[in-house]
Amino acid sequence: QVRLEESGGGSVQTGGSLRLSCVASGGTFSNFCMGWFRQAPGKEREFIAAINWRGSGTDYADSVRGRFTILRGDGENTAYLQMNNLKPEDTAVYYCASHRWFDYVKRGLADSWGQGTQVTVSA
Secondary structure: OOEEEEEOOEEEEOOOOEEEEEEEEOOOHHHOEEEEEEEOOOOOOEEEEEEOOOOOOEEEOOOOEOOEEEEEEHHHOEEEEEEOOOOHHHOEEEEEEEEOOHHHHHOOOOOEEOOOEEEEEEO
């Protein structure tokens, strides 16, 4: 397991951009696949994006495909979520997660979760 800490959330207007960061500590970052999830008030947590341990494979939810990009910087022990063309329905708390297996991350069966960072998009 690793410890994860998100940052980069904030408030933006529709069409704006944000870049979330997830810093990992306490483990070998390059061994883990990383994912991003979000949870809006009154809704269940949903999968947003995942990247494999080599950075060679990614997957996205249909709701964000083409607007969000997941990246990793192994030298910085950090995963990123670049969010462009934000919409009010993107408003949620965003969480990063990790697991050695890509499918486990995508399914939300992560070993580690961060505390979350709030993203608010106004119309």
